[in-house]
Amino acid sequence: MGKKRTMTRRTVLAGLAAGAGVTIYAPRLSAQAGEIAVGAMVPITGPFNVSGQQYHFSLQMAQDEINAKGGVAGKKLKIVFEDVKDSNSVAVNAYLKVVRDLNPPFVFLSSYTTQNLATEPEVVKAQIPGMYAGGGDAMHAKKNPWLFRIRPYDGLQALALARHATEGLGKKKIGILYVQNDFGQPGALAAEKIVKAAGAAVVGLEAYAFTDNDMSAQLQKLKNAGADCLIAISYGKDGALILKLAKEMALNLPIVISSGVMVPAARNLIAPDELAGIYGVMDAHLGPERGAAVADYVKRFKDRFKIDPDPFGSCYYDGAMILKQVLDKVGPDRAKIRDALKAVKGYEGVTNTFTTDADGNMVHSLAVFSIKPGTRDPVFLRTIGA
């Protein structure tokens, strides 16, 4: 028999002290002389990491490329990454830490609306310009003059989905399936309005939870309601599950689906025949037909990170390049950066053309794709703008 271990009050206290020490000790962020340090709130770990990884990689690549070409405003650009996980409180604390330690001229915010909504009041207090990629319309409704969105807002996506289902495919009885959160629900309601305005009927609105693994009941219900086309507002994995189930259940309905499932990581989960009859909207198309600059970006990204870039993360690459232009022009002055970002017009990035509107939205169109039969390759169909 081995010696039985006992826990004394001293060992408990020592353990608590060690645990507290580890928790409390977090190295202060800092920037060196000759650097301009900006913050980046990235979901590096946790469930949001699927898109967070692309965001992280895109900014790493942008930072290195900018510094290889002389940096910004004569200094080296340092992007300080803080993990915001999948928690609003972690996101707020990460933002406060970056502001306290770095006092940066600029901060990239999360790619998730819930985290950005939680952080937004701190941005108002700190008066630090920032860019973000979460699509929720609730963000631009805040009218925060310090924040700029670098991908299409969700209302625009709902417009594209509804317009393609009605005007594009000519369907008259639309069923809408959506993820039940602040992305899916407003999107579904916005799509419903647009479908009705186009003279078509919405035969059903069905929701599922983000963590659900089986949406067959909702799909069956929409089919039974007489839908001749489905609009699905989903993220990546759940969207892939919807398409897999639709095929298994032999729904045989065209499905117009939101951008999450069109990224390579999600598309690769779906068999080519499960993608037949599927139309997707995407923030941007990174195909070779977009030109040499986009093709070169994709190649550089893939060479470095061994995965395909997706538009959700790549918009941060564009954001960093816009920031470089602004910093080169006005230096690290927050108000001047904000004013320069407000004045962005017609910037051609790898994902989109960026022009800032009164709400701080910089992107104003989405692309609609079908899938090349027998493959997972998207085929560009049309652009739908606001």
Place this chain on the structure above:
Amino acid sequence: MSQQLVQLIVSGLAVGAVYALVGLAFILVNEATGVVNFATGQFVMVGCFVAVTTVVQMQLPLAAAYPLALTAMAFFGAIFYAIVFRPLQDRAVVTVIIGTVMIGIVIQNASLITWGSVPFRPRSPFGRQVVDVFGAAISAHALFVIAVAFLMIGLLYVLIYRTSVGARMRAVAQDRDAARLMGIGVDRMFVLTWVIAGLLTGTAGILVGPMWFADVNMGDPIALKAFAAIIIGGFSSVPGAILGGVLVGLAEMLGAAYVSSTYKDGIVFLIMILFLLVRPQGIFGERIGERA
């Protein structure tokens, strides 16, 4: 029976069978050790990803890949016992529970580092074959899930109630000290309990991968529903876990179809809360107080 109802019932049974398997892992560990293992969801996730490694990454034939994955999960259960449960087993229950929560977080993040954040789709033994059941198109894999889950449950039942090893496990569950005095190797029974928990959750993980895809965040939602299932069925009852799992699976599917998809999960957890208020021991279980 309408085609839609058949579709929903089979889907509900497949989902419920998975919850039942995971619920049994909860019950087994709780009965033997008196502790709810809050890392059970992560056990399912690891089982799924071990199968990803053997099936997708190593490209082994399924006849070799599945046994290899299950063997790995048996070891995983034993290692979990050795490095998490055993050092904590004489501590207060709350310490052990917090330990399982913390190690669950560690396992999830270690899995994120090991397998990455991009989901996988392991193949099913039946490919994407669909069979006709009373006019409804049913995935062959869903039927396979139901069959395998109930086979595993049957084997577990035989082991616990029809073998001498099962009798010793039950003796340890009833009174650890008395079992030790009777010459039963309590530690060996603990190891066996965790190995079986690894096998049950590993089987659940292997089964759900082709159906729901493998991603490192898949564990907690499954564990949460399985937990609801055993509260409904009875926290100390094998038949209760089965019935609870099936009820939760069917409530999800039928609730979404005939009541409201928006409140689908709310229906399940409302049923759970009603049981906690009206019949806290569940359908087959005994009151916690009665066990003392």
